[in-house]
Structures are given as structure tokens and as C-alpha cells.
Amino acid sequence: MSNYHIKHLEEYWQVYRKSVRNPEDFWEEIAEEHFLWRKKWDKVLTWDFKKPEVKWFEGAKLNITENCLDRHLATRADKTAILFEPNDPGEKAQHITYKELHARVSQFANMLKDQGIQQGDRVCIYLPMIPELAISILACARIGAVHSVVFAGFSATALASRINDCDCKMIICSDGSYRGTKTIDLKNIVDEALDNCAGIKKNLVVKRTGNQVNMRKDRDYWVEDLLANAATTCPATIVDAEDPLFILYTSGSTGKPKGMVHTTGGYMVYTAYSFKNVFQYKENDVYWCTADIGWITGHSYIVYGPLANGATTVMFEGVPSYPDYGRFWEIVEKYKVTQFYTAPTAIRALAKEHLDFVEKHDLSSLKVLGTVGEPINEEAWHWYNDHVGKKNNPIVDTWWQTETGGIMISPIPYSTPTIPTFATLPLPGIQPALMDEHGQEIKGNQVEGRLTIKFPWPSMARTIYGNHERYRDTYFSAYDNMYFTGDGARRDAVGYYRITGRVDDVIIVSGHNLGTAPIEDAINEHPAVAESAIVGFPHDIKGNALYGYITLKETGESRRQDNLRKEINQLITDRIGPIAKLDKIQFTNGLPKTRSGKIMRRILRKIASNDTGNMGDTSTLLNPEVVQEIMDNALV
Numbered sequence: 001m002s003n004y005h006i007k008h009l010e011e012y013w014q015v016y017r018k019s020v021r022n023p024e025d026f027w028e029e030i031a032e033e034h035f036l037w038r039k040k041w042d043k044v045l046t047w048d049f050k051k052p053e054v055k056w057f058e059g060a061k062l063n064i065t066e067n068c069l070d071r072h073l074a075t076r077a078d079k080t081a082i083l084f085e086p087n088d089p090g091e092k093a094q095h096i097t098y099k100e101l102h103a104r105v106s107q108f109a110n111m112l113k114d115q116g117i118q119q120g121d122r123v124c125i126y127l128p129m130i131p132e133l134a135i136s137i138l139a140c141a142r143i144g145a146v147h148s149v150v151f152a153g154f155s156a157t158a159l160a161s162r163i164n165d166c167d168c169k170m171i172i173c174s175d176g177s178y179r180g181t182k183t184i185d186l187k188n189i190v191d192e193a194l195d196n197c198a199g200i201k202k203n204l205v206v207k208r209t210g211n212q213v214n215m216r217k218d219r220d221y222w223v224e225d226l227l228a229n230a231a232t233t234c235p236a237t238i239v240d241a242e243d244p245l246f247i248l249y250t251s252g253s254t255g256k257p258k259g260m261v262h263t264t265g266g267y268m269v270y271t272a273y274s275f276k277n278v279f280q281y282k283e284n285d286v287y288w289c290t291a292d293i294g295w296i297t298g299h300s301y302i303v304y305g306p307l308a309n310g311a312t313t314v315m316f317e318g319v320p321s322y323p324d325y326g327r328f329w330e331i332v333e334k335y336k337v338t339q340f341y342t343a344p345t346a347i348r349a350l351a352k353e354h355l356d357f358v359e360k361h362d363l364s365s366l367k368v369l370g371t372v373g374e375p376i377n378e379e380a381w382h383w384y385n386d387h388v389g390k391k392n393n394p395i396v397d398t399w400w401q402t403e404t405g406g407i408m409i410s411p412i413p414y415s416t417p418t419i420p421t422f423a424t425l426p427l428p429g430i431q432p433a434l435m436d437e438h439g440q441e442i443k444g445n446q447v448e449g450r451l452t453i454k455f456p457w458p459s460m461a462r463t464i465y466g467n468h469e470r471y472r473d474t475y476f477s478a479y480d481n482m483y484f485t486g487d488g489a490r491r492d493a494v495g496y497y498r499i500t501g502r503v504d505d506v507i508i509v510s511g512h513n514l515g516t517a518p519i520e521d522a523i524n525e526h527p528a529v530a531e532s533a534i535v536g537f538p539h540d541i542k543g544n545a546l547y548g549y550i551t552l553k554e555t556g557e558s559r560r561q562d563n564l565r566k567e568i569n570q571l572i573t574d575r576i577g578p579i580a581k582l583d584k585i586q587f588t589n590g591l592p593k594t595r596s597g598k599i600m601r602r603i604l605r606k607i608a609s610n611d612t613g614n615m616g617d618t619s620t621l622l623n624p625e626v627v628q629e630i631m632d633n634a635l636v
């Protein structure tokens, strides 16, 4: 039996039981046998969820890029590490071998050092899905700098607030990016952001689209020029297991985005371990995750997890609909992809198109299909299973979060029998629990509650950058001695978990985690707006879409309503990005509030979902009359 690679259900249970009985021994054995450490740990785990404090492999020293690159050179130097597929199918793909990737990362790392970056410095990366994105991430890790990748779909304001929150001293961007038929001038967005980022000393620009950009003297530099002088060997900076590897922002239900801090040793062990098992990766497989590296899915399962296993990982620059809706399947056929990992929203969008787009491609190389980011509905699951998997591939519905660093609940393909819409069982080392509203654990099966995790796992985020108190309040204060996920879940008769969705004010739109508060803040900036409330409602492609209830300062304004809708969505696009735009905007004369002035979103959610049969208890409302008015004018 191997703890590292689970091959059947019985083995899963054996490994799982062991991992729970003695987590320290379990993770120690895996860390010892499968990774390269410059010095072993003094202690496997220190934890206290009250503080909260979690440390894995304390005292150990390593560099994660030695694990992802150097140690493969003896046996996999000429194997493709990153297979880059450009937006335009006419442009040549790049097969970057482990040897080449090692050289390019080393060169980039030397260049960063030449430009003044030192261990512990924060570097913002704002790049499209091009090889330089993975290379710059790894180059930071090579020298112990902390990368903070910001998804290149975020606006200048959102970018600036993330840069300033963690005091980045450098940004790496590109002149532009390609998305389908569009070219986006990323450098212009960065210029706008940097007007408000005094801490940024240098902006390194990768040339991608060749569009006209303004290079500001003594701040902006072309990466290709700087690289010309850099050597292609660079000793790895040896860091502590608990040194930060990266910061990645995620929305909260209130306040500004949270900079989740992930550390090095535990993150490496867990992402590598979960990648190996959830995708059953074998040496000559070609693995493809369609996420953007700007999200945690890309960090853990395009870059670190696959490379730590010496895998071939596909990086796709484009979109599923360009040049046509068969693009994903064309790529699967072209590279004989064996594991394919995507989001339910992408599946739903493709399922709306003609079946020819799928059927004309040979998908027989596929062995495992995965989904992530939101609950997958039954219809989408069956379409994926029937038309992509040909009823022949297990589907792994993987539940996890930016905060968890790695996949937490998921089938092990070819081991765990799957049921549509169920994430099924926890991975080894993961101890979920369901809680009721009184803070009591709900034991037994066929129950539903709030999903918590009882025991630390190696890849959990250690803090929120600059705000440990908020980390404690958000994740460790709802239940005693538990990590609270913010999700609800059901446990069925055999103990399988099914995630039912968020129980807080975070809404998952097209797999993107959006907090209502920052969107409401953007709307409230509009001079005509008095107040607003955002809720989610079911949408057949996006999973959820956003419904805004907005009260104007003067009702007379309502004549301009269509213009106002446009202006409000433009404000949201400017402040956050187009992903946060509202699908529906209803102007109201008030919002339902409790006596203490809290907006009752529960009621607004029901109205937006056209589910007004039972409104629940409205007796605590200060202004019940407004509910009827909102219902009468609802956009459903």
C-alpha cells in the first residue's frame, strides 16, 4: 500500500483512517519520501485554532522550485513541463521542457534580483495566460520573494487596492492580452492603477500583443531587454517551511478583499499530494486545467501541484468560444489530454451549443474529468459525462477554496463511486464536520449543516495579510476550535458530502467568488444612489447572477432609469471588473430592514429567485410595506 498514491476504494479508506488517527505521522511520511528538503523539520505540526496559529514542518528548509524543477532534471529534462497553447490556433504552440523551464525561471530570477527584489519582498503579477506568468511566479519563489498574482480581468482600481494592501514594490505586466477576437491594453490599466501606488518602484513589461504603450522613464522596463543580461543559472534561495510563498486575494462578505497568505512547505506537500490522487496522474499523461492562474485553481493545479509531480501541464491563453465552441475539444484532441479540469459555468455554456462541436473531435485520450468552483447541477453533470466523457470517465467534483490552498473534498477517480452533484468524500488528512446554528456538531448521516473543518491540513492559509484579527474572526470565531468554510453542506446516507452553497454574503458567479459589500460600495458611489443591496439569483449558465435593488435619492430620477443602469454597471466595471456587473437592476423606494437597520437579504433573495411562496418570518421588519412594492415590480 502506498499512502502517496491511492489506487482503489479500500486503499482510500485505509489511508484515510490512518491520516485521521495520526495526522502528524501521515504527513511526515509523505513529506519525507516525496520531496526535496535542504533541512528536515524539528516538528511536524503546531496548532491552536484559538489564536489561530498553524505551522507545518517547522524548522524545515527548502525551495519549492527545486522540487518543481531541479529535481526533475535527472530523469525528465526533455519532458514537456508547460505546453502553451496560444489564443489564436494559427500561432505556434510552445512545448517548454523541464530543462528549458528551469533555465528560463533561473534567468528571470536573476533579473528580478538585478532589479532589486529581495527575499520577502512582495511582487505583483498582472499577466495574461502566457508562459511568463508561470515563469515569473516560479522566479519569485526561486529567490524567496512573495508573489501576489492579480487576475488580469480586474480593473485598475481593484489592482491598485491589491498592490497597496500588501505593499508590492514591483509589478510585472504585459503590453496587452488576447482573449478571443479582443485585444486588451493591460499596460494602460496598470498605468492608471500605478497613479495611486506610490510603493511600486518598477513596472516590468512583457511584450505580447505589440500594441502601442507609453513607457514611463525610470519606472517601466521591457522584460526582454532586462533578461538579455541575466544568466540562466540561479541558486535557489533556501527558505523556511513557514515562510510565505504567495498572497492571493479573495472577496469577503464585508470590507476589502482578503489577502490570503500561503506558506511554502505544507502548501507544496498538500498540492502535490492532492494533484497526484485526484487526477491519478501517471508519467506520460497530459494534464489540462482551463482555469486562469490568477485564481487559486491555477496556482495549485496548473503550476505548483503538477510541476511538483513532474507532470506536463497545459496552459491555454484563449477562451472556449474562439475561433468556435469546439476549441476546448480541439485542444484535447491535439495534445491527447488525459485529465481535463474545468468549471461548471464553462460546461453549461458549451452545452448550449451544437453537439457537433464536441462530437467531431476525438476525445478518447481522456481518463479523468474534473469540475471546480461552484456546485455542478445535474444537467451539466450529465452533459459532461455523456458527451465529453462518453460515460467512460469518472468526474471529480472537487470542493475547496482559496483559503484551503488545495482540494478538500473530492472523489478519487477509479476508486470512489461518484454520484452527480456530490463532491463525495474528504481527501486524506481532511476532517470535515457539519454544525447546527447553535454551534453543535451534527453527527450521523442524512443531515445538513454548515461545513467546518476540525483539524489543520498542510495547505491552509496561515493568515490574512496585515490583518490576523480578521482571519480569526472570519474563519475561527463562528465555531469553537473549527475552521468555518462559509459553505453549507449535506451528508447523505453513505457519508458523501454535497455542497449546497454559500451561507454568507458571498455569491459565486461563473465560478468567481464575489462579495456583495464591495459591489454595493461601488454602486453607492453613484451620486443618484441612496442605498443598494445585491443578491444572487439562479442563472442557467453562470450558476448565479447578480440582482441589484437600488434606492435612488430622488424618485424623480426614475425617468433616466436605463441610463442609470448603464452608469451603475460602468462604475462596477471600473471599481472591480466586468465579472461583477449586475444582470438585473430594480429601483425601489426602500429596502426591507430589521429594526436594527440590517437589510434582510433573505427576502430579497427570494424575490430575485421568484420564490415568494413562503417569505419566512417578516415580523421583525421595520418597513414591511416595502416588500409588497418590491415584489410587484420585481424583474422576474
Ligand code: WT7
Binding pocket: 250, 295, 296, 297, 371, 372, 373, 374, 375, 376, 397, 398, 399, 400, 401, 402, 403, 423, 485, 486, 487, 499, 501, 502, 508, 511, 512, 513
Ligand atoms: C467557494 C470558494 C476552489 C477554487 C475555485 C474557487 C465554492 C468551490 C465547489 C464545488 C460546490 C464549490 C464554494 C467555496 N465551490 N468548489 N466543487 N462545489 N461549491 O475558489 O474563489 O475561493 O471560492 O467556491 O462556495 O467556498 P474561491
